[in-house]
Amino acid sequence: MTDRSGTKDDNMSEPDQTWAREVLNSLREDLNASVRAIRTKGPSQVQFWVIALLIGVTCGFVAMGFRLGIEWLQALIYQTPNVARLHRSAALLDWYWILAIPAVGGLVVGVILHKFTPDGRVRAVADVIEAAALREGRVERREGIASAVASFLTLSMGGSSGREGPVVHLSAVVSSAISRWIKADAVTSRDLLGCAVAAGVSASFNAPIAGAIFALEVVLRHFAVRAFAPIAIASVSGTVVSRLIHGDLAEYTLPSTTAFRFYVELPAFMLLGVFCGIVAYALMRSIFWADTLGNDIQRKTGMPRYLRPAVAGLLLGAIALEFPHIIGVGYGITSDALAGRLVFTQAVIFSVVKLVAVAITMGGRMGGGVFSPALGIGAMAGLAFGIVATGIFPDHSGSATLYALAGMGAVAAAVLGAPISTTLIVFELTGDWQTGLAVMVAVSLSTAITSRLVDHSFFLTQLERRGVHVAAGPHAYLLATVRVSSVLRALSTPPAPTDDQIDALIKQGVYIDINATLDQAMPLFDRTGQPFIPVVRPGMNGAPPEVRGALFHVDALRALNRAMAAVSAEEHA
Numbered sequence: 001m002t003d004r005s006g007t008k009d010d011n012m013s014e015p016d017q018t019w020a021r022e023v024l025n026s027l028r029e030d031l032n033a034s035v036r037a038i039r040t041k042g043p044s045q046v047q048f049w050v051i052a053l054l055i056g057v058t059c060g061f062v063a064m065g066f067r068l069g070i071e072w073l074q075a076l077i078y079q080t081p082n083v084a085r086l087h088r089s090a091a092l093l094d095w096y097w098i099l100a101i102p103a104v105g106g107l108v109v110g111v112i113l114h115k116f117t118p119d120g121r122v123r124a125v126a127d128v129i130e131a132a133a134l135r136e137g138r139v140e141r142r143e144g145i146a147s148a149v150a151s152f153l154t155l156s157m158g159g160s161s162g163r164e165g166p167v168v169h170l171s172a173v174v175s176s177a178i179s180r181w182i183k184a185d186a187v188t189s190r191d192l193l194g195c196a197v198a199a200g201v202s203a204s205f206n207a208p209i210a211g212a213i214f215a216l217e218v219v220l221r222h223f224a225v226r227a228f229a230p231i232a233i234a235s236v237s238g239t240v241v242s243r244l245i246h247g248d249l250a251e252y253t254l255p256s257t258t259a260f261r262f263y264v265e266l267p268a269f270m271l272l273g274v275f276c277g278i279v280a281y282a283l284m285r286s287i288f289w290a291d292t293l294g295n296d297i298q299r300k301t302g303m304p305r306y307l308r309p310a311v312a313g314l315l316l317g318a319i320a321l322e323f324p325h326i327i328g329v330g331y332g333i334t335s336d337a338l339a340g341r342l343v344f345t346q347a348v349i350f351s352v353v354k355l356v357a358v359a360i361t362m363g364g365r366m367g368g369g370v371f372s373p374a375l376g377i378g379a380m381a382g383l384a385f386g387i388v389a390t391g392i393f394p395d396h397s398g399s400a401t402l403y404a405l406a407g408m409g410a411v412a413a414a415v416l417g418a419p420i421s422t423t424l425i426v427f428e429l430t431g432d433w434q435t436g437l438a439v440m441v442a443v444s445l446s447t448a449i450t451s452r453l454v455d456h457s458f459f460l461t462q463l464e465r466r467g468v469h470v471a472a473g474p475h476a477y478l479l480a481t482v483r484v485s486s487v488l489r490a491l492s493t494p495p496a497p498t499d500d501q502i503d504a505l506i507k508q509g510v511y512i513d514i515n516a517t518l519d520q521a522m523p524l525f526d527r528t529g530q531p532f533i534p535v536v537r538p539g540m541n542g543a544p545p546e547v548r549g550a551l552f553h554v555d556a557l558r559a560l561n562r563a564m565a566a567v568s569a570e571e572h573a
Helices: 010-041 045-078 083-090 095-116 125-134 141-156 164-181 186-205 208-220 225-246 262-301 305-320 331-338 344-363 371-392 400-416 419-430 436-450 458-465 474-481 499-507 518-528 553-571
Strands: 532-537 546-552
Touching: 045 083, 045 141, 045 164, 045 186, 045 225, 083 331, 095 141, 095 305, 125 164, 125 186, 125 208, 125 458, 125 474, 141 164, 164 186, 164 371, 186 208, 186 225, 208 225, 208 419, 262 305, 262 344, 262 371, 262 400, 262 436, 262 458, 305 344, 331 344, 331 371, 331 400, 344 371, 371 400, 400 419, 400 436, 400 458, 419 436, 474 518, 474 553, 499 532, 499 546, 518 532, 518 553, 546 553
Parallel strands: none
Antiparallel strands: 532 546
8 A cells, every 4th residue: 555655654554564574484383393293103195195296396307407417428538519419529539538538537436435435335216126125215425425426427538438327316315315314114205215216217218107107117116096197197297397497308210210110020020129128138148247257366476456347447537549439328329220320330349349338438437327228229239130130131121110110129128128118118118119010029128038148137236246136035134124132031031941941952053143134034944944143243343142022933934924925915005
């Protein structure tokens, strides 16, 4: 309200100001009350969906920031205006720069991992799967951030790996921080982890359907209906962020000649699936072999672990002198394969060299993921196969580029152990839904073959090599989630064993640490046949162990049964 002079009546605005303050205070109190309720009772369904939306947006920005940061640093270091054609600009550099850039990058990566991780190892998708199975959906924060920085530098300075693995783990760091803040229980924390992974993958690939399925198929490893809605919300949110920043564009553009002669060519795509399964197995085994070789060299020579990535970077630089296309993620050479711009010899040689470069990068512990390299190697291997197939039967064949598309999906699906989400990613990456039958045939056969040669996938085999038994299913790893301290009986609780019984078993060496888990205790029961095992805390400075209670076989079996029931309830909710 104003007076005749046109000035505002300050006295009349005081009630309005008071009302506004009351509204703001009320909103603040309601928000604080909601946060307290979430932290004490857990989120309601609507609150959970809102949290999923926020995680999706956050992880979408994380994924895009990671991508744009890599492209910016690549353009700066390699002096290129188009990072999609990075290999062409790198080929114009002086030879010493091609050698020095990845070597220096590897040295910086090695120092970071040496300082901020206990084992000098980059965290990636396998660690997220382990967190979902064994760590209540929570990953390490310090090691996770260090790994993201290491992978960022690796991909920017000549490493030959993918960016999706680091994005998945960095997204898991975000969800873990939120889970700790709201004090989420194990089930809620795992679902939030699925939301973060879905958003990160969908933002990286501009593929919302595949991102949601990837989180369920690869990370959570179940398709619970309860988890699907929030994961879908997060996946769509991540995609929206990606499209706002990067545009609604397919990652790869296919030529218009991907004709499929339908039933006539099906046997060829079945053979392609078998061939791609072998290629995927070769890729995985080469990475594991390189990692083992690196461990052996490091142990025998006494080389500091922070030099290992630098040596790997120097080897990559030497390869890049002749084959600069190995530098970085490799989307440019993958696009060339899908567009049929490579001849047969180029497709074969480039795919082999890329496989070697990926093995050196991963075995040298430089960082990055395996998804994008699998796509690129699959596209080149598929193109080579297609050139041969269409050359033998030109009257009954479509385009060789269709074989490149199917090969891309087949190798990636076999490596990831994710036929459903990989098939969807291929469709969403290319925007070509007319060739689905060819891709599905190749993907199904490659996955079926490779899953019998390794522990289901690259990630699960990584975990098995570390002694983490997730591949076989919950019955194989649930014992490792239950601590002895949570199941033991106090000696004052009847029926309790006598002191003489406990002393006799300890003298025989039959006892277990209070910090152990049931996967360590059950073999003792099987070996000794005892109904109980003494639980001790190790003595300090040579002192005898301190008895803290007894673990009964029947109590351990009950704890396992409860854990199995909880997993079943979660998966079928």
